[in-house]
Amino acid sequence: QAQLVQSGVEVKRPGASVKVSCKASGYTFASYGISWVRQAPGQGLEWMGWISTYNTNTYYAQKFQGRVTMTTDTSTSTVYMELTSLISDDTAVYYCARDQGGVSRNFEYWGQGTLVTVSS
Amino acid sequence: AIQMTQSPSSLSASVGDRVTITCRASQGISNDLGWYQQKPGKAPKLLIYATSILQSGVPSRFSGSGSGTDFTLTISSLQPEDFATYYCLQDYNYPRTFGQGTKVEIK
Numbered sequence: 001q002a003q004l005v006q007s008g009v010e011v012k013r014p015g016a017s018v019k020v021s022c023k024a025s026g027y028t029f030a031s032y033g034i035s036w037v038r039q040a041p042g043q044g045l046e047w048m049g050w051i052s053t054y055n056t057n058t059y060y061a062q063k064f065q066g067r068v069t070m071t072t073d074t075s076t077s078t079v080y081m082e083l084t085s086l087i088s089d090d091t092a093v094y095y096c097a098r099d100q101g102g103v104s105r106n107f108e109y110w111g112q113g114t115l116v117t118v119s120s
Numbered sequence: 121a122i123q124m125t126q127s128p129s130s131l132s133a134s135v136g137d138r139v140t141i142t143c144r145a146s147q148g149i150s151n152d153l154g155w156y157q158q159k160p161g162k163a164p165k166l167l168i169y170a171t172s173i174l175q176s177g178v179p180s181r182f183s184g185s186g187s188g189t190d191f192t193l194t195i196s197s198l199q200p201e202d203f204a205t206y207y208c209l210q211d212y213n214y215p216r217t218f219g220q221g222t223k224v225e226i227k
Contacts, residue, residue, distance in 0.1 A: 035216065037164075045156075045164065045207055047216040059214040062121070095163055104170050105211040106154035110163035 002026040004034075004096050004111035011117045017084040020114045022096030029077040030054045033099045035107060036070065036081045038092040048094075051079060086118045122146050122210050126219025132227040139195040141222045143208035148188045152212035155184055155193045158221075159204045167206075168193065198224070 007021040022034060036048040049060035051070040058070050069082045079096060094114045097107035123146040133139050143153065151171040156164040166175045168184040171191060181196045195202055203226055208219040 037218075044221040045158075045209075045218045047209075047218060050214065050216070061215045097163075100166070100169060104154065104173075105152075106166055106169040106209060107156075107164070108166055108175070110165075113163055 002098060002109045004098060004109055006094075006096060006111040006114045009115045009117075011119065012086050014087055014118055014120055016086050016118075017082060018086060018116050019080055019082040020094050020096075020116070022079045022081070022111050024053075024077045024079070024098070027098075029074060032101055033105075034070075034072075034079045035097045035099070036068075037095045037097055037107070039095070039113075040089070040092040043092075046092075048081070050099075053079065083116075086116075088118050090116065091118045092116060121215050122149060122212065122217050124208055124210055124217050124219040126208055126222055128222060129220060130223040130225060132225045133198050134227045135198055135200055137198045137227075139198050139202075139224060141193045141206055141208075141224075143186075143191045143193075143219045145189045145191075145210055145212075149210045149212035151187050152210060153184075153186070153191050154209045154211060155182075156207045156209060157202075157204045158207065164207065169211075195224075 003025045005023045030053050033052045035050045051058045071080045096111040098109040100106045100108040125144045153171050155168040158164040172184045183194045205221050205223045
């Protein structure tokens, strides 16, 4: 059974960076891309970007271009999302989510979420 | 980017009611649409993909329909465990975009 396990809670100052990890298990890592989705408190879901675990190609939402970097470590089946120049509006739960595969590119498996709080 | 407009933003319903949620895309997305259920403090759960295909393990009271720009999620007989927030997602192209969400509350 596929599983995504994310790193723990982060508290950051404005202007700092955060790097969240997402460790995959239970399937062939390089066969399915990973997206990152965030959810601010009381708000909806916001797609941030996607990385191919096969060739590390990326797509980023325009809103995060220049501030977000997604990378992979195939040796540990881990995907990373780094967000720089943090502001209070970046306070959110950050999720990684795996592509479903086949005819659909929906998100079949999700990590448990990582709360990132940005506060001075 | 494709905009997904979901309605209503919230609704109140009783157990046993038929509930319909709609999502409209700003341009045609073929049948590349999924529906998710999210409960407080939990990650979203995929219910339906490719507009109408039920994800494994999802009860048959959930169904999806539509094509092009207009899509619908229907819960035929609302159960207590269905009170949650529902989101649509277009997987037609990048950037992926979600609808704003529909909170289904107990009447």
